[in-house]
């Protein structure tokens with residue numbers, strides 16, 4: 001048999017490889033899907049945080065713009081313009097609550113307090129604690145929102161918004177509002193955003209002004225380094241960072257062009273990763289399940305195929321050994337057809353074997369077959385000390401029959417006599433064979449002389465009873481048999497051929513005695529006879 005070049009794998013390995021190959025594209029597709037899913041969710045998260053940051057910033061700007069407008073209106077009030085501080089003090093006091101601020105302060109060009117709604121007009125005013133950033137109002141003439149600072153007087157974190165007070169086109173004072181971080185905190189509390197997200201308002205230095213979650217410990221503290229760097233670079237957009245309480249987030253940053261503050265919205269990475277991992281779990285789980293199922297069915301298929309192949313192998317070996325083939329139900333059509341081919345081969349083999357072992361005319365075993373059987377029975381008889389009976393049978397005056405009636409009639413006669421002899425084979429190991437021409441030979445294992453003579457006599461009588469007419473006047477008028485019988489105890493000192501010769505001698509004696517009779521006796525070694 002030609003063997004292919006290259007590695008040879010078992011069927012099971014091949015099938016497992018096939019399952020793996022089938023799963024591979026799905027696994028690669030799943031990896032790509034999970035990657036895309038991650039990127040998509042990240043983009044969505046970034047977009048949502050940016051939207052929220054813009055909205056919070058817009059609300060914050062609106063809130064501050066409202067206060068700024070109120071301050072600017074007050075800065076042009078009649079009392080202030082006329083230098084009537086008593087009137088202005090009343091106006092300012094009335095404006096504190098609607099503006100939603102803590103107090104209003106009027107500062108001169110040296111940033112000394114001239115008026116404070118916290119104190120009565122004329123009472124001593126604090127000389128320190130005014131945020132120096134308010135000086136910017138005097139130098140630039142523009143609104144200034146200070147960074148968050150700790151107020152000595154209130155002990156609260158505060159911010160101040162200052163606007164210039166002009167008289168005849170000259171900046172003469174600063175009108176500022178003091179605010180706690182509370183309004184900004186309220187602004188954040190009014191926002192709607194997903195659980196776990198953190199919204200933080202930072203001043204221009206990156207110090208936390210308000211925070212959506214647990215603000216107290218964090219207000220007045222610096223934001224995390226990556227966020228600070230991002231803010232200081234003046235960029236807007238998103239980055240991966242941590243909140244001050246250490247939660248890793250995807251953060252979006254928006255800076256106010258009006259007031260220089262920043263709003264940062266952070267969505268915890270874990271929330272997004274949970275969603276990604278959740279969908280990845282189902283995808284990977286499905287693929288693993290498909291893989292395991294594939295392996296399971298491949299294993300079952302392998303077992304089925306190997307089992308079928310084993311049956312075929314056993315059948316082929318039985319065929320070679322000449323034993324009958326037995327094939328169970330085979331579940332595979334292709335393998336089943338090989339099994340059918342083997343069964344057909346067996347039928348052909350049996351037919352050839354039958355033709356090789358049997359005589360074509362009479363259907364009896366032929367001489368070759370007989371010799372084989374005799375050689376097979378010989379050691380058996382020897383081992384078990386059982387006698388073997390041999391009968392040499394010859395049709396009397398067959399030549400004359402042929403001569404008178406022709407060969408075809410002779411053939412018919414031969415067939416009838418052969419069939420009659422066959423009916424006398426009673427035990428499975430008895431065999432009668434056509435030995436040649438009109439001569440037959442019979443082997444009766446485990447049969448003594450009495451039994452053999454009896455069987456020979458019944459054969460002779462049966463043929464006589466057939467009463468096949470013999471047209472030759474020099475005969476008995478019907479077809480008859482002469483039989484020579486010998487019974488032998490097989491031993492190493494004698495041979496099957498010697499036994500056959502002895503049976504032939506007894507046949508000769510039967511012929512000589514007048515035909516249609518039997519002669520027989522125990523085998524006697526020619527040398528000792």
Ligand SMILES: Nc1nc2c(ncn2[C@@H]2O[C@H](COP(=O)(O)OP(=O)(O)OP(=O)(O)O)[C@@H](O)[C@H]2O)c(=O)[nH]1
Pocket residue numbers: 361394395396397398399400402406407408409410411414436437438511515
């Ligand atoms: N029709 C037919 N005749 C056969 C066949 N084989 C052998 N014969 C004939 O059988 C005859 C045997 O003749 P012989 O050996 O002289 O024996 P016999 O005439 O029976 O004489 P005895 O045996 O002495 O009684 C021969 O004429 C063979 O031609 C066969 O297959 N068919």
